[in-house]
Amino acid sequence: MxxxxxxxxxxxxxxxxxxxxxxxxxxxxxxxxxxxxxxxxxxxxxxxxxxxxxxxxxxxxxxxxxxxxxxxxxxxxxxxxxxxxxxxxxxxxxxxxxxxxxxxxxxxxxxxxxxxxxxxxxxxxxxxxxxxxxxxxxxxxxxxxxxxxxxxxxxxxxxxxxxxxxxxxxxxxDVDGIYSADPRHVKGCVKMKEITNTEMLEMARLGAGVMQPRSVELGMKYHIPIHVRSTFTDEEGTIIREVCTMDGKNEAVRGVAQDAHAARIAVLGLRNIPGVAYMVFSALAEDNITVDMIVQSVRNSNDDKTDIIFTIEDTDLPDAKRVLEQMRDEGKLEEVIYDDDTAKVSVVGAGMLGTPGVAARMFGALGRAGVNIDIVSTSEISISCLILRKDLDKAVQAIHDEFFPAAKAE
Amino acid sequence: MxxxxxxxxxxxxxxxxxxxxxxxxxxxxxxxxxxxxxxxxxxxxxxxxxxxxxxxxxxxxxxxxxxxxxxxxxxxxxxxxxxxxxxxxxxxxxxxxxxxxxxxxxxxxxxxxxxxxxxxxxxxxxxxxxxxxxxxxxxxxxxxxxxxxxxxxxxxxxxxxxxxxxxxxxxxxDVDGIYSADPRHVKGCVKMKEITNTEMLEMARLGAGVMQPRSVELGMKYHIPIHVRSTFTDEEGTIIREVCTMDGKNEAVRGVAQDAHAARIAVLGLRNIPGVAYMVFSALAEDNITVDMIVQSVRNSNDDKTDIIFTIEDTDLPDAKRVLEQMRDEGKLEEVIYDDDTAKVSVVGAGMLGTPGVAARMFGALGRAGVNIDIVSTSEISISCLILRKDLDKAVQAIHDEFFPAAKAE
The missing domain is CATH 3.40.1160.10 (Acetylglutamate kinase-like)
Incomplete structure (x- = not known):
């Protein structure tokens, strides 16, 4: 019962x-x-x-x-x-x-x-x-x-x-579970029997579309396992739960996520003083623009200027342009460069923390596939790389082949 | 305001x-x-x-x-x-x-x-x-x-x-008010500026279709005047209220109603003892059949049998047949005769009580039109006649012409 x-x-x-x-x-x-x-x-x-x-x-x-x-x-x-x-x-x-x-x-x-x-x-x-x-x-x-x-x-x-x-x-x-990558784009995807809440949330955040993050969060909050499965077959799907009990709990990488809608913005020639990043990102936040990956680089120790590169959703690009160009006109920065031909590829897995070399294997797979990496960002359970959008399918397939070789061989 | x-x-x-x-x-x-x-x-x-x-x-x-x-x-x-x-x-x-x-x-x-x-x-x-x-x-x-x-x-x-x-x-x-008769069937209908709740209720009960009786009853209960008017014109319609203040309050007859769906049932050879009417009508009521006009006639003083003639909605006829034929089979009555080719025509007016001769004028109009009257029933504010359905339009027009001669002349 x-x-x-x-x-x-x-x-x-x-x-x-x-x-x-x-x-x-x-x-x-x-x-x-x-x-x-x-x-x-x-x-x-x-x-x-x-x-x-x-x-x-x-x-x-x-x-x-x-x-x-x-x-x-x-x-x-x-x-x-x-x-x-x-x-x-x-x-x-x-x-x-x-x-x-x-x-x-x-x-x-x-x-x-x-x-x-x-x-x-x-x-x-x-x-x-x-x-x-x-x-x-x-x-x-x-x-x-x-x-x-x-x-x-x-x-x-x-x-x-x-x-x-x-x-x-x-x-x-209408899908029969959560896969190691998006089956519409990647060959040899593996359906997971289970995935943890935190991994699923990270997958959703990084572009996997099956479940909205807030439903996964509700499942976490209430400690309810969620079984994602097909309406049209009797097959078991994927269970999202707090702790995985079966396959995959020891695997470093559980899935590869992709997001074709990342736009890259380089803000050049900011004065290198405390609070300058706050100035840029608070202006964007006021316009409800969510910033994802961020890299700040000092040109050299003698220069009093700094550059910040970050990514946003490409649909926010017009709003971001307006905000940043006003700052440029006010002399707060020298130049802004926009790229909307970028994309993000990520690996996700709760076991990543205890497994050395995941990043190296990811970069290696991308290198062998001839994909250039622009920006890298990491969380406790994920590593993301910004690449050119035209390389996205090739990149996801290469990374997936690296971490799921058995599936590749099938 | x-x-x-x-x-x-x-x-x-x-x-x-x-x-x-x-x-x-x-x-x-x-x-x-x-x-x-x-x-x-x-x-x-x-x-x-x-x-x-x-x-x-x-x-x-x-x-x-x-x-x-x-x-x-x-x-x-x-x-x-x-x-x-x-x-x-x-x-x-x-x-x-x-x-x-x-x-x-x-x-x-x-x-x-x-x-x-x-x-x-x-x-x-x-x-x-x-x-x-x-x-x-x-x-x-x-x-x-x-x-x-x-x-x-x-x-x-x-x-x-x-x-x-x-x-x-x-x-x-989609109609622009309450008329002295149904404009789809009667020539020279007069739109009323006002009509009392009780008159409107009686009109509705006797077959006029513009308002359902229970809405009129709610208007009475809450003392709310109801203005029935057209969606498509700005013209005033008809106000249903407790007391009429304008035209028509002194007219004996306000409207002529018609009901083509009356079916006539004659129950013959009932034992003429107290309670026999109750026996028939309670059996019908148990089957949710509403009885309208009722005439009971004793054949002659030496006969111990009586006949009852009454009307119901023709849609209830199959149910009524079942109930009555069972009573016949049980020997409670001798014979049942059904007529579903009858109709009811009525005049309604709160002033009727104080105006002698309304019934006579109604019967006269029907007689001159060559319409035979089968059953007559009266309430405080109405007189109804059961006639053959084929005579209905002729009957309504004749009665309307009698009580609304000006409209006829127009």
Whole structure:
């Protein structure tokens, strides 16, 4: 007997027929006494259709009213999903995010889950029902519904699982697990049976797209294992948990992440005095520009000028240009050079700290592949290199071949 | 300065463009300081589309889950309507039925409004916002949303107006008021400026379709005048209120109602003993069959048998047949004769009581038109005749011509 929270995304519930497939699968997997909570997203293109309707009204950001509109998408899904179970003769009930006790805070359109009060969910489970909860939405303190932003349905599932001390949160998606690299770009990828929360977070931060970081963080916070697996096959996927128990726990490198959207900025001729880095980065932070890798270099000991090179998301480049060019015009720096043809490749692994030579092996693989390294940055569990974007696929493949030679040979 | 509740039906809000028209009209009519609450239905065919989706899942009656599904229709409307006002630079906020304090009871799919707690609506009005409320839905004691059934959005508007002591509840619809008869069937109909609640209720009960009886009853209960008017013109419509102040208050007959769906049943050869009528009608009531006109006739004083003739809605005929034929098989009555080719024509007017000869004029008009009268029944403010369905249009026109001769001459 166990308590499971299972989340199905929009493509998994796009039609009544697909809902029936899901219901049959859930019932087939259920063991006697199991309690099941299902979190669903809006059906297929529903959210896009609603956004389109709103855009016919006006193009401004509608905040609260947009959330009122978008919340109907998940509400439709849960009602139809509950009907599907009832048609199969299985007691089921649908609950909106607010009814399920998902307490939200922050801004409309990208609210955070501040608390979960799962009383009603637990009561309905006690009565033997399968409980269907609307993902992506929560109750604001003023009684309004708010949407949780990108990856919000995953967050709903993990937070509910945490608040109810579920045995497992299963995220059913269109990929069948977490791989050692992105299978769309790299040959010979290995599906991991397990990965730690911190490794998964680092992978997500460095560009791996399967899970949003905040859902992984919620899993950490609530000590809930998250099983990422395919909607369309019965195969086991990847379990994200605090400590790996099986394969890979002794491997230095667990995965190779890539991010094609890194832009490189070189700020030249800054006065080399304390606080100069603060001056640059606080100005960027004020414009909500997140800075990633940073290198500061002193030209030589007699020079009173310094250079700073850093990376940002390429979508922030226009804003960064505006901020930095104003500083240049004010005489605070001499020159700014922008490159948006750069990319970042990283290796991630919690075992890296205790394993000498990981960086050397990474640099060696890149060198043999003829890839030039521009900037290097490291964390406790990762090493990242900035390279030219045109070299990205070659670089990721070379690094992956270095650390996963068995997969290469297959 | 006044407080208005304005209700717009599904065809009035079918597209973003139509919503813009409504918003512009509301703003044009608004005087400084006016407070406006707008109740809307689901856009155009949305409800039918949702019902169709549900029917793809299963054909059973889904109760709670169907209400969860259908409630999204109005929620979409209110969000888009609020965006429309905001686009025009006017503060507005959308509220679901539960958020607006519509407290529901009874059964899912046809819930009643048991109470209204308009605190939040009043607070938002105080802040200068136009408040958009989802019609057709309310909050059940267990925290669920329920739909109010046919005419539910009208009921939401009237109940809200009542709870907030609004100056007027305006029902915008595709007809421009209440007429002395159904303009689709009768020539020379007169639009009434006013009609009393009791007259309107009687008209609705006897077949006039513009307003559902329960909304009129809510208007009576809360002493709220209801202005029925057209979405598409600026013309005044008809005000339903407790006491008429203007035209028509001295007229004996205010309107002619027609009901083509009356079926006639003659139950012959019942034992003429006390309780025999109870036996027949309680059996029908148990099957939720509503009986309308009733005539009981004793054959002659020496006969111990009696006959009862009554009418029901023709849609209830199969159920009634089943009930009565079982009683016949049990020997409780001798014979049952069914006629589903009958119809009912009625005159309604609160002044009828003090005006002798109304019935005579009605019977005279029917006689001159060559229409045979089968059954007659009367209430304090109405007289109804059962006739053959094929005579219905002729009968209504003749009676209307008799009581509204000026309109005929026009």
């Amino acid at each position: 166990a308590l499971y929270v299972k989340k199905f995304g929009g493509s998994s519930v796009a039609t009544p027929e697909k809902m029936l497939n899901i219901a049959n699968r859930v019932l087939r997997d259920r063991k006697p006494g199991d309690k099941i909570v299902i979190v669903v997203s809006a059906m297929g293109d529903t959210t896009d259709d609603l956004l389109d309707l709103a855009s016919q009204v006006s193009s401004v950001n509608h905040g609260r009213e947009m959330d009122m509109l978008l919340a109907t998408g998940e509400q439709m899904s849960i009602a139809l999903m509950a009907m599907t179970f009832k048609k199969l003769g299985v007691p089921a009930i649908s609950l909106t995010g607010p009814q399920a006790g998902i307490i939200a805070g922050g801004a409309y359109g990208k609210a955070t889950i501040d608390d979960v009060k799962p009383d009603r969910v637990l009561r309905e489970l006690e009565e033997g029902k399968i409980v269907i909860v609307a993902g992506f939405q929560g109750l604001m303190p003023n009684g309004d519904v708010a949407t949780l932003g990108r990856g919000g349905s995953d967050a709903t599932a993990v937070a509910l699982a945490g608040a109810m001390h579920a045995d497992m949160c299963e995220i059913f998606t | 006044a407080l208005y509740v304005k209700k717009f039906g599904g065809s009035s809000v079918a597209t973003p463009e139509k919503m813009l028209n409504i918003a512009n009209r509301v703003l044009r009519d608004r005087k400084p300081g006016d407070k406006i609450v707008i109740v809307v239905s689901a856009m155009g065919d949305t409800t039918d589309d949702l019902l169709d989706l549900a029917s793809q899942v299963s054909s059973v009656n889904h109760g709670r889950e169907m209400d969860m599904l259908l409630a999204t229709g109005e929620q979409m409307s209110i969000a888009l309507m609020a965006m429309t006002f905001k686009k025009l630079g006017v503060p507005a906020i959308s509220l679901t039925g539960p958020q607006a304090g519509i407290i529901a009871g009874g059964a899912y799919g046809k819930a009643t409004i048991d109470d209204v707690k308009p605190d939040r609506v009043l607070r938002e009005l105080e802040e200068g916002k136009i408040v958009i409320v989802a019609g057709f839905q309310g909050l059940m004691p267990n925290g669920d949303v329920a739909t109010l059934g046919r005419g539910g959005s009208d009921a939401t508007a009237v109940a809200l107006a009542g709870a907030m002591h609004a100056d007027m509840c305006e029902i915008f619809t």
